Amino acid sequence: MTISTGNQGVCIVNQIFIYLHFVWKFKMEKGLELFFEGFLKKESVFFDKKALQVSYTPEIIHHREEQIKQIANILAPSLKGDRPSNVFVYGKTGTGKTLTTKHTTQRLMEIAKRENIPLGVVYLNCKLKRSSDTEYRLIAQLAAELGKNIPSTGLPTEEVYKAFVKALNKNKQNYIIILDEIDQLVHKAGDNVIYNLTRLNEESESQISIIGISNDIMFIDNLDPRVKSSLSEEEIVFPPYNALQIQSILKQRAEIAFNKEALSQGVIEKCAAYAARDHGDARRALELLRVAGEISDRKNSKIILIDHIDEAEEKIDRDRILDIVTTQPKQYHIILFSILSLKPNRNNVLFTGEVYELYKTLCNKTNTSTLTQRRVSDIISEFDMLGMINAKVISKGRYGRTREISVEIPEAMLPQIKKIIEESIKL
DNA sequence: CCTCCACCGGAAAGCCGGGTCA
DNA sequence: TGACCCGGCTTTCCGGTGGAGG
Numbered sequence: 001m002t003i004s005t006g007n008q009g010v011c012i013v014n015q016i017f018i019y020l021h022f023v024w025k026f027k028m029e030k031g032l033e034l035f036f037e038g039f040l041k042k043e044s045v046f047f048d049k050k051a052l053q054v055s056y057t058p059e060i061i062h063h064r065e066e067q068i069k070q071i072a073n074i075l076a077p078s079l080k081g082d083r084p085s086n087v088f089v090y091g092k093t094g095t096g097k098t099l100t101t102k103h104t105t106q107r108l109m110e111i112a113k114r115e116n117i118p119l120g121v122v123y124l125n126c127k128l129k130r131s132s133d134t135e136y137r138l139i140a141q142l143a144a145e146l147g148k149n150i151p152s153t154g155l156p157t158e159e160v161y162k163a164f165v166k167a168l169n170k171n172k173q174n175y176i177i178i179l180d181e182i183d184q185l186v187h188k189a190g191d192n193v194i195y196n197l198t199r200l201n202e203e204s205e206s207q208i209s210i211i212g213i214s215n216d217i218m219f220i221d222n223l224d225p226r227v228k229s230s231l232s233e234e235e236i237v238f239p240p241y242n243a244l245q246i247q248s249i250l251k252q253r254a255e256i257a258f259n260k261e262a263l264s265q266g267v268i269e270k271c272a273a274y275a276a277r278d279h280g281d282a283r284r285a286l287e288l289l290r291v292a293g294e295i296s297d298r299k300n301s302k303i304i305l306i307d308h309i310d311e312a313e314e315k316i317d318r319d320r321i322l323d324i325v326t327t328q329p330k331q332y333h334i335i336l337f338s339i340l341s342l343k344p345n346r347n348n349v350l351f352t353g354e355v356y357e358l359y360k361t362l363c364n365k366t367n368t369s370t371l372t373q374r375r376v377s378d379i380i381s382e383f384d385m386l387g388m389i390n391a392k393v394i395s396k397g398r399y400g401r402t403r404e405i406s407v408e409i410p411e412a413m414l415p416q417i418k419k420i421i422e423e424s425i426k427l
Numbered sequence: 428c429c430t431c432c433a434c435c436g437g438a439a440a441g442c443c444g445g446g447t448c449a
Numbered sequence: 450t451g452a453c454c455c456g457g458c459t460t461t462c463c464g465g466t467g468g469a470g471g
Contacts, residue, residue, distance in 0.1 A: 152445090152446075153445060153455050154446035154454060155455085156454055157455080351434090352435090353433070372459075372460060377436080378436090378459095381436095393434085393435065393466095394467080394468095395432095396432085396468080396469075398468080400431085401435065401465095403434080
């Protein structure tokens with residue numbers, strides 16, 4: 001049977017479709033069908049949700065003109081075949097570091113391509129687990145970007161460097177390497193990685209420049225002086241956005257993301273105010289707006305109300321905590337369970353000793369190997385960093401030094417979390 | 428003012444499961 | 450196949466310490 005015989009074919013296909021539609025209609029559960037139909041017909045506040053996502057790159061980046069100019073100035077020599085200085089970019093989360101850097105280097109590459117200038121830009125996020133958070137993996141990733149695949153493990157690090165240099169020399173061009181969240185890399189792999197990287201310039205014909213992006217300013221001070229001076233030949237600071245700036249960013253995105261009239265009075269202002277309250281994080285503001293939109297869709301509201309923002313904030317927090325808890329391994333679960341089960345003293349705090357004692361008995365009960373106190377201590381501080389608990393080191397004088405632990409999870413969520421853990425450790 | 432508790436937290440080393448290579 | 454490598458998790462070892470109580 002041929003389908004592509006003009007009108008007749010189309011007609012037959014149509015008929016088949018109509019027939020199938022009938023069969024489907026009878027077989028389908030009535031309720032489900034109605035749901036899907038309803039979903040299709042339902043009006044959404046969104047027009048193009050993409051504009052609110054982290055990966056979205058707007059045409060114009062507001063309030064970062066100064067930084068763009070700086071980066072462009074530093075990188076421009078690469079167009080003439082010179083090696084640009086290394087750059088250290090610093091700013092809190094959600095201040096547009098990654099966005100601006102990517103944007104500027106993309107423009108640079110466009111020019112380079114048009115003028116046939118040999119130049120390469122490599123972007124790596126060092127925080128992505130299993131991709132580039134150790135020396136070996138970082139170099140392997142870089143080599144992979146240059147078209148040289150390296151096994152994910154097994155080789156001596158030396159070999160990986162050699163392979164990378166070889167790949168570098170093959171193309172004989174300058175490279176700009178963007179290391180996002182470089183503090184994570186140094187934290188885990190030490191600063192000699194960067195040192196080695198900068199020294200590669202001496203033995204290879206292609207030159208590399210590094211753009212290091214970090215949201216931790218202290219990080220640079222803890223570096224080896226040699227590494228520090230070479231990494232921060234240039235420094236660019238991204239100050240937090242203020243509430244007004246976040247407002248204009250939100251408006252820019254909202255225009256694309258939402259249907260007309262989908263936002264009620266004051267929604268953008270409130271989002272901006274929330275985000276500005278915790279250190280001008282534009283990413284958070286965008287997420288807040290997106291989730292608020294999803295909530296109002298689910299409630300069949302044609303416009304986003306201010307109340308939806310409050311709900312969105314709550315939901316984001318809740319989802320974050322649940323996500324953390326469910327992805328944690330067993331030992332972490334037992335420790336968290338110990339913390340949640342113990343009843344705190346008058347000041348609403350616990351001490352490391354008590355937690356460890358209960359942890360030990362729980363391990364016995366569940367036939368789990370018991371970790372040492374040293375390790376448990378580390379896990380407790382991990383929970384602290386995740387914001388699940390608050391643990392600060394205090395001294396009880398004669399009665400020693402310990403951590404003072406208090407739970408930071410909202411009361412309402414505790415039963416749910418306990419249930420998740422109980423199932424996971426089969427108490 | 429000194430002591431001494433009960434834990435903190437850095438360093439190093441061991442073990443394991445993943446892998447390469449000749 | 451065995452020698453060797455890596456990362457991640459853990460243990461071992463041990464010096465360090467704020468401040469209540471003597």
